[in-house]
Amino acid sequence: MSTLLSLLQTELPLIQAPMAGTQGSRLAAAVSQAGALGSLPAALLSPEALKAELERLQASCRPYNVNFFCHTPPVTDPARDAAWRTRLSHRFDAEFGTDLRNAPGGAGRVPFTAEAAALLAHFRPPVVSFHFGLPAPALLQAVKNWGAVVMSSATTVAEARWLQAHGADVVIAQGLEAGGHRGHFLDDDLSLQLGLMALLPQVVDAVTVPVVAAGGMADARGVRAAMALGASGVQVGTAYLLCPEADTSTVHRRALASPAAAHTALTNVFTGRPARGVLNRVMREMGPLADEAPRFPLATSALAPLRAEAEARDNGDFSPLWAGQAAPLSRPLPAAELTRALAAGLVA
Template sequence: MRIQDLLGIELPIIQAPMAGVQGSALAIAVSGAGALGSLPFGMLSVEAMRKEMAAIKAQTKRPFNVNFFCHTQPEPNSEHEAAWRVALSPYYEEYGIDLSTIAGGSGRLPFSAEAADVLAEFEPAVVSFHYGLPEQDLLDQVRKWGAKILSTATTVDEARWLEAHGVDAIIAQGIEAGGHRGIFLSEDLNTQVGTFALLPQIVQAVNIPVIAAGGIADANGVAAAMSLGAAGVQVGTAYMLCPEATTSAVHRVAIKSDAAIFTALTNVFSGRPARGIMNRLMKGLGPISPVAPAFPLAAAALAPLRAEAERLGTGDFSPLWAGQNVSGCKEISAADLTLELAKGANEAH
């Protein structure tokens, strides 16, 4: 089945949900152009979810996607947290931050019954998940209004698991992708491969549409993915300089700089591997730190460092999420970028 027919869209382009660098404006622009705009809800309160969906519904009648994490929330561990703060203590001292003023908390929450209830008020056409799928009763709630279910696979085994659990389409996320890895059946990063190695293997292994993601930043990349069997393409990083994105000033500067050539998978910002531009924290602690608390508990202790550094104009302690290919990042409208990307789908056919 064509992804356009499955999702009710005109163009086989999905804007990747990108927590921290977008709100409803980006999703509205992409959906308005005929593709599938997406909203990341993993870091929003129930009321914020309601507000964002209301904004979309007020400005477009076209389908849109809402995205959630579905990790298991870890129990806070005082020893791990203390070790993490010790690792960060030289930076706290440098910036004059009092450890006693640092709040705890997770920042990212898994999909819940409360979130499902809010979705039911708006009935979004597409709901996507990261880190597998939520419990069956929650999925059943989402399916009540006919929503299509997407989820991310980073290996062939994960793709087969998702198909067996009833998803409507699979997002094949190559290791080039910016932001959090969707890996969920293993913690072994050696299982992670590039998009154009992963995509044809998943296409061959499953009988549902496969959406390519990771390192695709222009029409040529879209055409290449479609020629390898992708039903559609998910693009994130390329949208981060669009005016509709809420990408911070320091993040925009980093994407436009030579620093963006060097990205790495890191767990120091959240506790789980995610790809971002190398910065001072990643270099200082090592991109993958054994001391980082479990996802998503690592983030709280970094918040004051990030805030102070950004106030001074640096992204030394910010998660500068980006994929390995920033060549397609343009300061043009999200609608225009979407139409440019879609030309690749036409070339592939």
């Protein structure tokens, strides 16, 4: 624990998971002010928006983390995209008045780039984390040049070893329970991925860098269990989505606070890559895992008009309601109060 604290420069070995689309600098700053490490997700931010968010975080004068995806953008497959849109159109256009076959395309989430690295260098964030592996060596070195601590997610022991060998200072062991996108990058086979209770001790034994546990923790009991299995710290995401400082949508908050939160599933229908969320109508009818979905992140644009129309009707059946399996344990607490409650699990 002491090694992790010295790396993160925080009072607590707790990290708020970066959650693109549902939070910004407001939540990250509140968590950092409470003594943990707040995280800013950058995958959906333009350079201008990222700069503005970093300026707000810098003003908080507390350590923080900036998170990026580092996937390789796929080559567009027009036939696959058209087939997916046609299937969606036949199923939902008449009901919602949409035209999904002709919905505008878009890149969706963007990976870490040289432009982002140059922008970050101006702010020199103390921690930078990645999802889906690590960026190219030159980009990673650019981050390390100002002394940033580098973290990344592993869903298998092989990925944890790879991350340590390629320059990660901290490995985040992401159990299968975790909400949002799976961090796998060496193999797409979901059967290789383990629940946190099985994954965490194996990763701890396999690497020498600090290991942070992620997935299935929403209160002090989960934190205590992860620390007992050898974690140097924990990363919590879903529990923070009900905080007033989060930007979680109305339909998403309602789902998290309802009995529906007890049933989550991995799905690729929203983005093209497996991610865990509360089971809803579009997941049931189109997946949850659909071989026809365009490659990540190209699937995002096809559903966008349907999601917008449904949310305008206060309907979350076409929205990505990202959540981990411990979602029913979440409570609508201010971020500082939740952070203190989680920290109680650090005491033996």
